[in-house]
Amino acid sequence: MLKQCxxxxxxxxxxxxxxxxxxxxxxxxPQTHIVxxxxxxxxxxxxxxxxxxxxxxxxxxxxxxxxxxxxxxxxYTATASQGLLFMAEAVYNAAGLGLPIVMTIGNRAIGAPINxxxxxxxxxxxxxxxxxxxxxxxxxxxxxxxxxxxRLAEELSMPVMVCVDGFILTHAYERLDIxxxxxxxxxxxxxxxxxxxxxxxxxxxxxxxxxxxxMEVRYLAHxxxxxALELIPQLSAEFGQVFGRESGGLMRxxxxxxxxxxxxxxxxxxxxxxxxxxxxxxxxYAIGAAAILSFRPFPSDALHELLSHAKRLVVIExxxxxxxxxxxxxxxxxxxxxxxxxxxxxxxxxxxxxxxKASLRSLFERALRDELEPLTFLDLNQAAIDRExxxxxxxxxxxxxxxNILRDLGVR
Amino acid sequence: xxxxxxxxxxTGTFTVGNRLLEADQRSVQANMERTNSLNSGxxxxxxxxxxxxxxxxxxxxxxxxxxxxxxxxxxGCLEVFxxxxxxxxxxxPWIHSLFGNAAAVAxxxxxxxxxxxxxxxxxxxxxxxxxTTDIGFGCxxxxxERNDDVLYLCYDNEAYMNTGVQRSxxxxxxxxxxxxxxxxxxxxNAFGQGKNVPLIAMAHGIPYVATASVAYLRDLxxxxxxxxxxxxxRYIHILVPCPLGWGAAPHDTIKLARLAVETGxxxxxxxxxxEVTSSNKIRHRVPVEEYLRPQKRFAxxxxxxxxxxxxxxxxxxxxxxxxxxxxxxxxxxx
Ligand SMILES: Cc1ncc(C[n+]2csc(CCOP(=O)(O)OP(=O)(O)O)c2C)c(N)n1
Ligand code: SF4
Ligand SMILES: [Mg+2]
Numbered sequence: 001m002l003k004q005c006x007x008x009x010x011x012x013x014x015x016x017x018x019x020x021x022x023x024x025x026x027x028x029x030p031q032t033h034i035v036x037x038x039x040x041x042x043x044x045x046x047x048x049x050x051x052x053x054x055x056x057x058x059x060x061x062x063x064x065x066x067x068x069x070x071x072x073x074x075x076y077t078a079t080a081s082q083g084l085l086f087m088a089e090a091v092y093n094a095a096g097l098g099l100p101i102v103m104t105i106g107n108r109a110i111g112a113p114i115n116x117x118x119x120x121x122x123x124x125x126x127x128x129x130x131x132x133x134x135x136x137x138x139x140x141x142x143x144x145x146x147x148x149x150x151r152l153a154e155e156l157s158m159p160v161m162v163c164v165d166g167f168i169l170t171h172a173y174e175r176l177d178i179x180x181x182x183x184x185x186x187x188x189x190x191x192x193x194x195x196x197x198x199x200x201x202x203x204x205x206x207x208x209x210x211x212x213x214x215m216e217v218r219y220l221a222h223x224x225x226x227x228a229l230e231l232i233p234q235l236s237a238e239f240g241q242v243f244g245r246e247s248g249g250l251m252r253x254x255x256x257x258x259x260x261x262x263x264x265x266x267x268x269x270x271x272x273x274x275x276x277x278x279x280x281x282x283x284x285y286a287i288g289a290a291a292i293l294s295f296r297p298f299p300s301d302a303l304h305e306l307l308s309h310a311k312r313l314v315v316i317e318x319x320x321x322x323x324x325x326x327x328x329x330x331x332x333x334x335x336x337x338x339x340x341x342x343x344x345x346x347x348x349x350x351x352x353x354x355x356x357k358a359s360l361r362s363l364f365e366r367a368l369r370d371e372l373e374p375l376t377f378l379d380l381n382q383a384a385i386d387r388e389x390x391x392x393x394x395x396x397x398x399x400x401x402x403x404n405i406l407r408d409l410g411v412r
Numbered sequence: 413x414x415x416x417x418x419x420x421x422x423t424g425t426f427t428v429g430n431r432l433l434e435a436d437q438r439s440v441q442a443n444m445e446r447t448n449s450l451n452s453g454x455x456x457x458x459x460x461x462x463x464x465x466x467x468x469x470x471x472x473x474x475x476x477x478x479x480x481x482x483x484x485x486x487x488g489c490l491e492v493f494x495x496x497x498x499x500x501x502x503x504x505p506w507i508h509s510l511f512g513n514a515a516a517v518a519x520x521x522x523x524x525x526x527x528x529x530x531x532x533x534x535x536x537x538x539x540x541x542x543x544t545t546d547i548g549f550g551c552x553x554x555x556x557e558r559n560d561d562v563l564y565l566c567y568d569n570e571a572y573m574n575t576g577v578q579r580s581x582x583x584x585x586x587x588x589x590x591x592x593x594x595x596x597x598x599x600x601n602a603f604g605q606g607k608n609v610p611l612i613a614m615a616h617g618i619p620y621v622a623t624a625s626v627a628y629l630r631d632l633x634x635x636x637x638x639x640x641x642x643x644x645x646r647y648i649h650i651l652v653p654c655p656l657g658w659g660a661a662p663h664d665t666i667k668l669a670r671l672a673v674e675t676g677x678x679x680x681x682x683x684x685x686x687e688v689t690s691s692n693k694i695r696h697r698v699p700v701e702e703y704l705r706p707q708k709r710f711a712x713x714x715x716x717x718x719x720x721x722x723x724x725x726x727x728x729x730x731x732x733x734x735x736x737x738x739x740x741x742x743x744x745x746x
Contacts, residue, residue, distance in 0.1 A: 021527040022520060051523035055516065056554030063513035063551060067484060067520020070507050073527055075520070093509050197505040197521060199480045199533055204500035206485075206508035208492055 001178050007139035007169045010176045011104060011162075012037030014143040016047045017184040018102075018150045020076040021191075022068035023052045024061040028083040029116045030166035031106035035078055058083040062090035062103070069099040070205055072196040074150065077101065080166060081108035084122045088129075095130025095221065097206060098195070100153035100160070102146065103131075107267065107318075108166040109351040113402040117352020118166040120266060120318040124327050130221050132160040132228055133296040134248065135266040139169050140176050141293075144247035147179070148235050150188055155231060156224045157194040163295075165268040167352070179243055187242045225297040232294050250299035252291045255281060256306060259288030261368055264303075265316035266292050266328065269348070269355050273316065276360045285368055292328070303335040313343045314367045316355070316378075320347050325375045342370055348378035384408055439630050440472045447474040447503060449481075454501040455493040459662025461626045461652030461669060462490050462567045466538065468626070469565050469650065472633040474504065476640035477534040482525075484518040486539025486548055487511035489574045489654075490567060512547035514539045515555040518562040526561075534640065538565040541582035542572040544649075545609045552609075556616035556645045563639050563646045566609065569654035577657040581607040584677075585729075586722050587709045589657070594712035603725060613647040614686045620646040621683040626653070627670035628680065631692060635682065651678045659708020671703035676730035679737040691737045700727045 003010075012034050015023075023042070025035035039054075041047035051068075055061045061077050069075040079087065084105060094101050105123045109115040123133060132152060136142035142164040149160040164170055195205060209217055229250065236248035254274050256262055263273050270291040280287045290306055292299065307313060313336075317326040324330070326345035336343065344367055349355045359379050366372045388405055392398045440446055449470040456463035474481050485491045485508045494501040495508065509517045518537035525533045537555070539548055544566040555562055571589050572578040578591040585603040588594040592601040613621045620642045624632040632650060639646040653669050655662045672678040673692070677700060680692035701723060704710040713719040734740055 022523045024520075049527050051527050053519065053523055053558070055519075056557070057550055059513065060516040060519075060551050060554050063509060063516035064520035064523065066509050066513070067507070067517035067522075068524040069520070070517075071482065071521040071524030071528075073520075073524035075524075089510055090513060097509070197482045197507055199482065199505055202503060202505045204495055204502050204506045204508075207495035207497045207500060209497040213497060 001180070002175055003178050004173060004175050006033060007142060007164065007172050007174070008033030008106075009037050010139055010143040010178060011146060011164065012041070013178050014146045015076055015102075016041050017179060017181055018076075018147055018188055019074065020050055021073035022065065022075045023050060024055055024064045024068075024075075024077040025052065026055050026058050026061045026079065026083065028058070028080050029106075030108060030118075030170045031078045031080045031083070031104065033170065034104055034106070038076075058087040059090055062087040062094060062101070065101045065103075066090060066094050066097065066099055069094070069101050070097065070195070070197050072191070072193045072198070074154075074191040075101050076103070078104035078106065080106040081110055081116075081122045084126060085110065088126065091126050091129045091131065094159045098157045098221070100150075100157050100191070102149045102153055102160050102162065104146070105161050105163045106166040106170045107163050115351040116166075118168050118318070119350045119352065120163070121320070121350075123161060123163045124319040126161070127296055127327070130158070131296065132156075132158060132225065132294070133163060134160065134294055135163045135292065136165075136169065137252070137268060137270045137291050137293070139172060139174055140245070141247050142169055143176060143178070144239065144243065144245070147184055147188060148239055148248050151235055152228065152231060154191050156228060158221070158224050158228070163267065168268045177245070183242055187239065228294075228297050229299060229301075248293060250294045251302050251306075252293060253306060254289040254291070256288030256290055259286050260310055261285070261287040261312040261314065261364070262307060262310045263287070263289045263314045263316060263364065264292060264328065264332065265289070266295060267318065269316060269318065272355060272357055272360060276357055276364060279361060280364060280368075287364065287368070295328075295331075298331055298335075300335040303332060304337070304339065307336060307341065308339055310341055312367055312370070313341055314364065314372075315343070315345050317345060317347050318349045320350060344372045344374060344376065346376045346378055353379060381409075440475050440633050441468060441629070446471050447479060449474050449502065449504045450494060451501045451503055453499070455496055456489070457654075457656050457662070459655040459665040460489070460493075461654060461665045462540070462569055463493065464665070465567050465626045465632065465650045465652045466490055466565075468629050468632050469636050469648070470504065470536070472636035473534065473536055473563065473640055476637045478532065480533045481536060482506070482521050482533060483536045483538060484509070484514050484521060486514035486537075486543030487574070488540035488543050489569075490538065490540065492574055511543055513551050514543060514548055515562065515564055516551040518564070519555050519558070519560045522561050534563070535561065536563045536565060538567065540573065541566060541568040541570060542580040544568075545581045545607055553612075553616065556613060556618050556647070559618060559644045561643050561645070563636075563648070566647070566649045567652045568649055569652050569657060571654070571657050573654050573657045582609075586713060586719075586726065588712060589709065599712045600710070610647065610649045610683070614683045616645070617686045618645040618647065619643075619685055622647075623649045623651070623678065623680050625651045625669045625673050625678060625680060627666050627673060628692070631680065638682070657709070659711070660706055664706055668703065668706065671698060674698045675700045675703045676734040676739055677703060677726075679733045679739055681737050688737065691739055693741045694734070694739045697734075697740065700730050
């Protein structure tokens with residue numbers, strides 16, 4: 001049903017349609033509206049057969065989810081930023097135990113300096129924890145991916161993170177299609193756990209494993225993600241049949257067939273990128289784009305195929321691997337084996353800095369002329385940085401740099 | 413079931429003569445049909461109080477719950493010695509997730525049982541003192557505050573044993589551990605204000621809190637059974653001597669657990685909704701020295717120049733417990 005609503009609200013409705021049995025909630029912006037929405041549905045009795053548990057920390061939220069999932073309940077939680085780091089130990093644990101929990105990440109920067117706005121530093125920090133990581137491009141896709149996520153998680157017995165750009169998506173109001181219960185029921189069968197805590201058939205879960213078997217257990221996790229490379233496109237295609245629209249998959253290309261320059265990015269920024277690609281196409285440039293929807297597993301083969309005829313690759317990164325540059329670019333190197341092209345890493349939009357069409361256009365033009373540095377920081381205020389460096393040079397006790405820069409820029 | 417007061421004079425190993433009791437008064441462990449939830453073959457040290465306490469507690473819970481029990485374990489000795497891959501000593505559904513989240517995992521299991529309409533299945537969380545009073549404290553307090561239907565069992569051996577005997581917030585003053593060495597002006601652990609988790613549990617107003625000891629196994633079973641008759645958050649804190657960490661002989665585990673009670677160092681009591689409802693009276697009061705002396709972790713108190721002041725301070729703490737929890741029979745001792 002078409003509805004004018006907030007992204008978070010659509011996600012909450014989608015999750016509710018998946019008939020979750022246990023939901024754990026702990027507040028952190030910009031994820032709050034999602035769990036509030038679900039809490040309201042449970043409290044009002046609209047979402048039946050569901051325990052909504054307000055916990056005392058994100059570590060507890062995911063730990064409660066671990067217990068619930070191990071006991072055979074379809075389990076959901078959501079977090080962002082500091083919250084994801086606070087639950088880090090449980091993030092690895094849920095994956096190691098192979099529990100099909102679905103968790104939304106309302107992508108947000110990580111402090112210090114504390115910042116509530118969007119970038120991908122939070123989910124990127126957990127990229128190797130063993131969860132499947134899907135990145136939504138639009139709110140419709142965010143809502144749809146949750147339905148696919150439960151199916152994927154339960155099929156593989158592996159947790160899935162659905163990453164949704166904070167504010168840009170979570171807080172945006174738009175016209176969205178909320179599916180019917182019948183559609184979701186047709187797509188998502190009831191949860192049949194592979195392992196379950198049940199007094200009728202006692203098992204021990206979470207034993208200590210030494211060098212004799214640890215490698216094999218870890219390898220199996222990798223193997224499952226390799227299987228997900230096949231499963232994700234299948235589930236996306238099946239989703240298309242039931243719901244009548246395209247959503248999800250490993251990656252989505254845009255005007256990339258004959259493109260010599262390809263821009264790769266994750267999440268909502270792909271909308272802006274496509275607009276700029278259109279403009280440059282109108283001006284006669286052979287440029288295209290690719291949105292990576294599944295970052296874990298990483299679609300290396302699909303990207304290799306896509307990039308094998310390209311001359312240039314521009315990666316737009318919403319996170320910074322301090323001391324080296326870009327995480328997505330780094331992952332892409334594996335897929336570039338045997339391909340020779342100019343690869344540019346562009347760190348952009350950290351802490352919610354807007355990524356504008358104008359900035360992207362001039363960036364891409366420089367790339368098309370091969371005038372870009374291998375590592376570029378989009379719209380960086382170099383003068384402000386130079387002034388802070390000068391202050392640090394001038395005196396030993398130069399003070400906290402974040403506060404200095406704010407004062408310098410006259411932000412109050 | 414009202415527990416019958418037994419008053420035979422116990423000697424030697426202090427084992428209670430079940431044969432002298434009516435069948436329904438006998439301990440769970442005396443029954444051939446007991447579940448052996450924590451089966452033999454595990455890797456605990458000889459004389460491990462934690463292994464003993466867990467076996468009694470879980471079997472008692474199993475009997476009370478008609479064998480419908482799921483346990484969630486924190487990281488620590490109990491977890492490590494019971495599940496060396498690919499073996500397990502657990503005869504019940506059991507999960508180990510992390511060191512600091514047993515209470516929260518149990519909440520999750522409880523919630524799942526609730527939605528699935530399995531109200532007959534009872535959930536237990538368990539961990540050592542480190543996993544309970546330190547790193548798991550946030551999750552524990554959260555579980556208490558929500559009054560989740562979980563029985564939490566803390567096996568207190570007064571240090572981080574699994575990592576090699578480091579200090580926890582349950583380590584007693586003056587005790588030597590790997591991180592509170594018997595060195596310097598104040599050897600061993602510092603005197604703090606303590607962190608009495610049973611009292612903190614009571615402050616949450618939860619329906620049932622008790623302390624227990626592996627020297628009083630029938631009392632431990634009774635407390636677990638009592639806890640199982642109640643719904644909501646419940647907490648039992650069990651003193652479990654660790655021969656390795658305490659520097660004591662394996663055959664002294666029960667003796668030390670008993671002396672901890674008889675000195676007043678470890679008071680045994682029950683509380684409901686934040687109020688103490690009963691305490692186990694001390695039958696033969698003994699000075700703290702008798703408890704401390706056999707343990708190498710306190711050896712520095714009994715050197716060439718005995719640490720008279722420190723011993724007096726510890727005696728003071730024991731005396732305060734005796735007054736506070738009314739551990740002496742007031743009719744006899746005024
Ligand atoms: C987050 C985390 N920190 C530290 C450890 C290391 N560790 C494992 S068991 C343990 C000690 C357990 O002590 P306690 O809870 O008292 O149980 P015990 O072994 O004494 O029975 C420690 C420190 C860990 N596994 N996880
Ligand atoms: S170290 Fe202590 S607690 Fe651990 S198994 Fe040995 S006796 Fe038991
Ligand atoms: Mg301990």
